[in-house]
Amino acid sequence: MNPSLTPRQQQIFDLVRRSIERTGTPPTRAEIAQTLGFKSPNAAEEHLQALARKGVIELVSGTSRGIRLKADTLRAMRRKPAHADQLDLPIPSLAQLTLPLIGRVAAGSPILAQEHVEQQYAVSPSLFSAQPDYLLRVRGLSMRDAGILDGDLLAVKRTSEARNGQIVVARLGDEVTVKRWQRQGDEAWLLPENPDFQPIRVPHEGFSLEGLAVGLVRGALNG
CATH class of the missing domain: 1.10.10.10 (Winged helix-like DNA-binding domain superfamily/Winged helix DNA-binding domain)
Incomplete structure (x- = not known):
């Protein structure tokens, strides 16, 4: 405590x-x-x-x-000793992480394709709940009520699986979007955190789950 x-x-x-x-x-x-x-x-x-x-x-x-x-x-x-209350957080590396910042993603190409990388940033692993693979610049306000705003840098861990309620980065056709994941039976939805936006039903084709949000960077890297 x-x-x-x-x-x-x-x-x-x-x-x-x-x-x-x-x-x-x-x-x-x-x-x-x-x-x-x-x-x-x-x-x-x-x-x-x-x-x-x-x-x-x-x-x-x-x-x-x-x-x-x-x-x-x-x-x-x-830094808490081993006998202290256990935290399900990764032990941070002594060295900083170097993460690529992804800007706009071209249609049909991998999200980490070199042409999408705007810049490389060195950041502390202690900022994130799990080690991310890249930073994604957020566009728009569909996740405003989750505290994710336009221009924020979202830290993303690559994965193709998610649990209900997790915030994910998903590809829908030619677009990449950040939403909350929800599966109900055979249907899956991408839910916004802003009443001005509508939920998106995940199509059977033209969809891929790109990663999970594991943290957010605002201000210091956005200059």
């Missing part, structure tokens, strides 16, 4: 961390309230504000899931 946090704050912090590890996104205030038995989301908001004042999280205004774990918080957790 972080000695600077009260037991309730630690409980909320752990809930946020587990949600990010499991789905790639933090919980909403309503989800925190429901899980911990608060009477209203306002109680969750008060605890989140306290965590932000103590410097262990960052709150992004205007989004229901705008909660971020700070990089130094993740690094401190990973």
